[in-house]
Amino acid sequence: MKARHQRILHVDGDSFFASCEIALDPKLKGKPVHVGGGRRGDGIVIAANYIAKKYGIITGMACFEAKRKCPETVLVRPHYDEYQRVSIEIFRRVRHYTPLLVPTSIDEGYLDFTDSPAVFRCRNAAELVARMKREITAEIGLPVSMGLGSSRWLAKLATEHCKPDGFHEVPEDKEREFLHDVPIQKLAGIAERRAQSLRALGVWTLGDIAQLPLGLLEKRYGFFGLELWLLANGQLRERLSLANKPRTCIGSATTLPYDEPGYESALLFLLDQTERVVTTFFREDLKVREMGMYVRFKDMSGRSESVRFPAAQFEPRVINPQVERLFRQLVACETQPIRQVCIHFWNMQPLDLQPKLFGGDGEFRRRELHHALEEIEARYGRRSVKTGTRLLLEKQGAHLVSEKAKCPFIPQREMAIKMDKVPEAHARPDLRGRIEAAGGRGSRLRGRSRFGAAKARRAIAAAPHLGPFHQKTPEVFVAANPIRGPVARREQARGYSFPFVLGTPCTRGSRWQARSSAFANALKTASTT
DSSP: OOOOOOOEEEEEETTHHHHHHHHHOGGGTTSOEEEEOSTTSOSBEEEEOHHHHTTTOOTTOBHHHHHHHOTTOEEEOOOHHHHHHHHHHHHHHHHTTOSOEEEEETTEEEEEOSSHHHHTTOSSHHHHHHHHHHHHHHHTOOOEEEEEESSHHHHHHHHHHHOSSOEEEOOGGGHHHHHTTOBGGGSTTOOHHHHHHHHTTTOOBHHHHHHSOHHHHHHHHTHHHHHHHHHHTTOOOOOOOOOOOOOOEEEEEEEEEEEEOOHHHHHHHHHHHHHHHHHHHHHTTEEEEEEEEEEEETTSOEEEEEEEEEEEEOOHHHHHHHHHHHHHHHHTTOOSOEEEEEEEEEEEEEOOOSOOTTSOOHHHHHHHHHHHHHHHHHHHOTTSSOOHHHHHHHHHOGGGOOOOOOOOOOOHHHHHHHHHHSOOSSOOOOHHHHHHHHHSSTTOOOTTSTTOHHHHHHHHHHOTTOOOSOOSOOSOOOBSSOOOSHHHHHHHHTTOOOOEETTEEOOTTSSOSOOHHHHHHHHHHHHHO
16 A cells, blocks of 8 residues: 655745734735834835835845835834734644644744645645635735645745745645756755855756756765755655754844943843843743853944853843943943844753752742742733833833834744633634534534443533643543544554544644543533433
């Protein structure tokens, strides 16, 4: 029997920042729009919609040049908090259709789409993708493009092929034909230097790579060359996985709203940024051994210093004196105003969170204190608790205080947590409705289910509020209307189990499973009635 390979769906928002602004302000629809970056939101173009791109406006262009190219274009200042919110909402919706979601940036990610069309009773992948796109467009108002292939590279190229707001699937037997004329620089991971190296071999397209000997590419580029040759020949098969690797460094680089001539005010701002970064240590249970600092001045020149702590640190009262010492060293011989300050930490170690029998568990108590402060801010609002550094900055350097959001991309390890914390923005069907949606048979639960159809119906009635997805370790399964026949045998041979959890498809160990604790209680209630 022919082996089935994983099919990977790439989801990408079209001109994401600009599309978010249009969704937030419908009056911008149909107009050329570009989003401005820089210190005051009018420096460079960080995104432009497709209408503006027709006039030659591109990312990285100066805003005044964009205005010269298209006088009718509308400049919008960025709202990074809204971009994060919209990103989470998009990922929440597409996660509903897959056992595995791997976000790679704020507006794109990869989905395991191997079994999704069959699970959701669609004739093919295009039908299910059309349903997903309709849902995102109707509920969020953003256009998204999607591409389906046997690897992440191929799926991303398929997405680029169908932009904007399209879908393209590359069948396994058409991969080499699809890739033949694709330029090598279209591939993620091939920048100008590597492209020049490949051109030296006479390679301009993926079709040229397919003609080269495998040994030559493997000898020159190692494993990357092997993957490249397999892709060009339509033989690359990839397994999608979510690798939440431990963080190795963390930092903050902030350009001040205005060039700051007062070094003491700049130091207060830097200390406030340092304390903001240190809160991430407690959130991720880390401490650091090394710290570096970089200061850039008005003429774009800069100086840097670093320090290694005698032992790994996590408390601001230990880190802040070193920040002040390094800063004074960097500005000792300078007279120019400061344009940018950067603080970064590396050489991470995990916090010791095991309480000690005879006290001395400072790391554990400090982490618990931080969590208590987070709960206070969640209840009473941001900045309801302020440090002395923050109060001093607001008093002496109020012109530097800004609540502008930073770094709109959310790391993979935080994405799932944030998606679970954000409340649902739209009403989902209850479990009975989900059975009808998944099975199309309403209440016709089969008596051959693991716990019996009548007991399953009572469990639904006992817990109608339960959401069906996204728990890793369920304690019970109710296989109402399980998949049988050749599909089940094939999936079991691959190590999968495909019961329906109250009409919801699931694979053991994945996120397509019922919320276990509440559902277990519902089953107990159903069993005793």
